[in-house]
Amino acid sequence: MKTIKVISPDSKVLIAECIKGSVNAVCINRCGSVDYQCSWWNGDSRNLAWVSSSEVRPDGSQPQTSIGFK
Numbered sequence: 001m002k003t004i005k006v007i008s009p010d011s012k013v014l015i016a017e018c019i020k021g022s023v024n025a026v027c028i029n030r031c032g033s034v035d036y037q038c039s040w041w042n043g044d045s046r047n048l049a050w051v052s053s054s055e056v057r058p059d060g061s062q063p064q065t066s067i068g069f070k
Contacts, residue, residue, distance in 0.1 A: 015056055022040070
């Protein structure tokens with residue numbers, strides 16, 4: 001069984017190494033790549049965007065979740 005490790009929704013993350021945000025949703029694409037819908041605050045404005053897994057990392061010791069496929 002193939003497994004993919006993902007950052008769980010509602011986890012705190014760092015986006016592009018410097019922006020503190022949180023994961024709202026996870027998208028596993030057909031090819032097996034993972035994108036995250038993240039939100040963050042910029043002053044008084046809340047931003048929301050889909051971000052590639054290469055640009056996101058957990059902020060702290062929050063565990064990742066393994067998802068399995070047959």
